[in-house]
């Protein structure tokens with residue numbers, strides 16, 4: 271009799287312990303799933319966009335290089351809501367000018383190449399929102415009126431790769447540290463001036479005298495003082511811009527590798543979460559299980 275009741279007590283205690291273990295595993299699994307839903311699996315973030323800064327002097331070919339990268343990654347014809355790669359211009363972060371500053375700008379007497387011309391905090395906040403996977407809205411820039419077009423807003427949907435290009439994207443330390451990769455388009459200054467003159471006349475509503483006056487008074491000195499010194503922060507310098515097809519191909523290849531590694535790591539963690547849930551294996555040592563190959567259950571998917 272004593273034996274039977276001792277047995278029953280032990281059995282019920284065992285059941286309680288088992289149930290406690292189940293609850294514990296369910297909780298851990300739920301937490302892991304929640305983390306995955308937030309874009310993270312146990313600290314491994316499969317959703318944070320890969321942020322690439324692209325700098326270089328005016329008309330060096332920054333936009334053209336970004337366009338080539340987008341083309342090579344097959345993004346140009348993809349709908350904006352579905353793009354894996356998006357490109358944003360720093361010019362969307364020029365600060366609003368006062369009426370007297372606009373008057374100066376109309377005469378070519380405002381320095382658009384000085385760091386003070388930009389809204390640094392908005393730039394940083396927007397990039398941080400992008401890195402957090404949020405949808406952001408960015409105005410386009412109207413070079414003819416020297417103002418942001420608040421009626422022409424671009425919606426940036428979460429993407430795998432975000433290119434952020436502009437003359438001073440590496441100037442602001444708080445912005446600079448957000449980049450995963452930094453490119454500097456290094457095109458010689460004669461070529462840049464030869465490209466800027468027709469562009470500003472044909473596309474930005476300027477006349478020759480205004481373009482040259484602005485270039486000599488502001489653009490050239492500011493390039494030397496603020497833009498050129500940031501070349502040292504670049505991971506890759508691209509001589510000749512978009513003409514340098516070898517450099518562009520190497521960069522595209524590197525981006526592809528990074529993206530596929532992130533994808534694979536993220537998939538592995540999902541497999542571990544699912545396996546831990548199904549088998550109630552301790553979730554604190556998943557790496558051992560994945561690589562063990564013992565019973566074959568946790569092997570990396572091919």
Ligand SMILES: Nc1ncnc2c1ncn2[C@@H]1O[C@H](COP(=O)(O)OP(=O)(O)O)[C@@H](O)[C@H]1O
Nearest residue numbers: 327328329330331332333334335465469512513
């Ligand atoms: N490799 C190139 N060969 C010829 N023209 C180019 C080349 N790269 C850019 N351009 C032209 O030079 C101008 C400035 O180029 P862009 O890419 O907009 O420079 P950025 O973005 O640095 O200001 C544009 O009119 C563009 O078409």
Ligand SMILES: Nc1ccn([C@@H]2O[C@H](COP(=O)(O)O)[C@@H](O)[C@H]2O)c(=O)n1
Nearest residue numbers: 327328329382383413416417436437489
């Ligand atoms: N109202 C404005 C605003 C900017 N600029 C010039 O644009 C240059 C930056 O754009 P890039 O495509 O050339 O990199 C910068 O050098 C400014 O001088 C302008 O002229 N007017």
